Amino acid sequence: SLVILDFGSQYTQLIARRIRQMGYYAEILPYNAKLKDNVKGIILSGSPASVYEKDAPKPDDSIYALNVPILGICYGIQLIAEKFGAGISKAQKREYGYAEIFFEKEDKLFYNINNKNIVWMSHADKIDKLPNGFEVICSTQNSPYAGIRNLDKKIWAIQFHPEVSHTQNGNTILENFVSTICGLKKDWNMGDFLEKTINEIGQEVRDKKVLCAISGGVDSSVLVVLLNKALGDNVIPVFINNGLLRQNEEINVQKAFEKLGIKINYIDASEIFLSKLKKVKDPEKKRKIIGHTFIDVFRDFVSKLSGVEYLAQGTLYPDVIESVSVKGPSDVIKSHHNVGGLPKDLKFKLIEPFRFLFKDEVRQLARQLNLDDAFINRHPFPGPGLAIRIIGEVTKQKLNILRQADAIILEEIKKSGFYDKVWQAFGVLLDLKSVGVMGDKRTYDYAIVVRVVESLDGMTANWVYLPQEFLNTISTRIINEVQRVNRVVLDISNKPPATIEWE
Numbered sequence: 001s002l003v004i005l006d007f008g009s010q011y012t013q014l015i016a017r018r019i020r021q022m023g024y025y026a027e028i029l030p031y032n033a034k035l036k037d038n039v040k041g042i043i044l045s046g047s048p049a050s051v052y053e054k055d056a057p058k059p060d061d062s063i064y065a066l067n068v069p070i071l072g073i074c075y076g077i078q079l080i081a082e083k084f085g086a087g088i089s090k091a092q093k094r095e096y097g098y099a100e101i102f103f104e105k106e107d108k109l110f111y112n113i114n115n116k117n118i119v120w121m122s123h124a125d126k127i128d129k130l131p132n133g134f135e136v137i138c139s140t141q142n143s144p145y146a147g148i149r150n151l152d153k154k155i156w157a158i159q160f161h162p163e164v165s166h167t168q169n170g171n172t173i174l175e176n177f178v179s180t181i182c183g184l185k186k187d188w189n190m191g192d193f194l195e196k197t198i199n200e201i202g203q204e205v206r207d208k209k210v211l212c213a214i215s216g217g218v219d220s221s222v223l224v225v226l227l228n229k230a231l232g233d234n235v236i237p238v239f240i241n242n243g244l245l246r247q248n249e250e251i252n253v254q255k256a257f258e259k260l261g262i263k264i265n266y267i268d269a270s271e272i273f274l275s276k277l278k279k280v281k282d283p284e285k286k287r288k289i290i291g292h293t294f295i296d297v298f299r300d301f302v303s304k305l306s307g308v309e310y311l312a313q314g315t316l317y318p319d320v321i322e323s324v325s326v327k328g329p330s331d332v333i334k335s336h337h338n339v340g341g342l343p344k345d346l347k348f349k350l351i352e353p354f355r356f357l358f359k360d361e362v363r364q365l366a367r368q369l370n371l372d373d374a375f376i377n378r379h380p381f382p383g384p385g386l387a388i389r390i391i392g393e394v395t396k397q398k399l400n401i402l403r404q405a406d407a408i409i410l411e412e413i414k415k416s417g418f419y420d421k422v423w424q425a426f427g428v429l430l431d432l433k434s435v436g437v438m439g440d441k442r443t444y445d446y447a448i449v450v451r452v453v454e455s456l457d458g459m460t461a462n463w464v465y466l467p468q469e470f471l472n473t474i475s476t477r478i479i480n481e482v483q484r485v486n487r488v489v490l491d492i493s494n495k496p497p498a499t500i501e502w503e
């Protein structure tokens, strides 16, 4: 396979996704992994570090002895330059943004690409001189050594990022490396993956039972459908209603599975959750209580079952990749809760068929399994649900208000065609009241925040510019239709420094 060594760049996962989308299997390993000789090619990722820093991450020297093609990207070119005897220095000017590259030599990396491409640069260091035995293959105005190669050693390295969409023909460069240079075959597709996985699970589990918690989101739902194909009625899907779901969500989820002929175990635990949340205002406390209560309810359900040996979880690849803490562990911003986080002492054998998949690959699987597009393209919804969209104490009255307002926002955003273009769109209920006037009467009621963001992965996000007409419709409808709301405001903050959810 093709291995991407991860030196901590924010783009590492993107490299793997790009290559997989083209149909080649690529996996990400920590930067210092020792590789076996079944590897067909190696990509060295970028990094926030500088190679001349004291604790700069370096690959294991043995990778250079494998005699397989290596492509260094950004930090990767500096690793290679340093390894082969060239100096690295801080660039006079940080090069960040667009640059035009000029091909200096014909090279397999640039097959099917015309000269003078615009590429995306993001680096503070650059190479001072050419490393021993290397030659220049491309340059930019600022970087005479923007791309280098050593054909004997099968090493290529480029200063720019081919994986980001701002780089013209970036995909072609990656595919040239993977296919023409490394000789990989296109053998990664979701149809084959599905068939193989269904067979494997069938063989492993046989006639034992498998438990699976459903959140209503794409990952756990696709998981249940896949398991159902492999094991029929031996899958036990559980859907816990925590009382913090959106309007009619518990009904819609049950209906969706009914349509697929899958019977789910529905547990209405809303009263338990709401009583535990009584008088709790602190966001982190709310999150912890919801997480613990979920586990209690789940345990209680499990204790009544017998013959269950396995637990299936929709864990995705990004959660599995051993993180390279080049900069040390980052602070806990929010303690996340989702159905994947069940305690280990439940003594089940784990089944995690998606542990090598990215989110977009799970969506492809969903299509293979004939799930509705509307379902596949659903926005993410956090495990703690509306509790983190109601500022302050969660009460039934506030849940009722937010559900109605949120349903209007969703209805209008779908009608307008924005739903499929944005990452998330939802309402937030504030913990304050303000004065208004309705008819001839003074009101003193709640305010709803409209939050609509675009994002690629939830890590960063921008608020979305929405037409005035559209905003006006939402505001008028919410204030007219939802009792106890007299004000609608728009959240115009990006992440960072804000977060997507309010708590």
Ligand code: XMP
Pocket (backbone or CB within 6 Å): 334, 335, 336, 337, 338, 380, 381, 382, 383, 384, 424, 458, 459, 495, 498, 499, 500, 501, 502
């Ligand atoms: P923030 O608010 O941290 O959210 O910018 C980033 C993305 O994560 C979702 N989110 C969660 N998802 N359990 C989840 O499964 C959680 O506890 C949780 N908290 C936030 C959020 O909706 C956004 O898409």
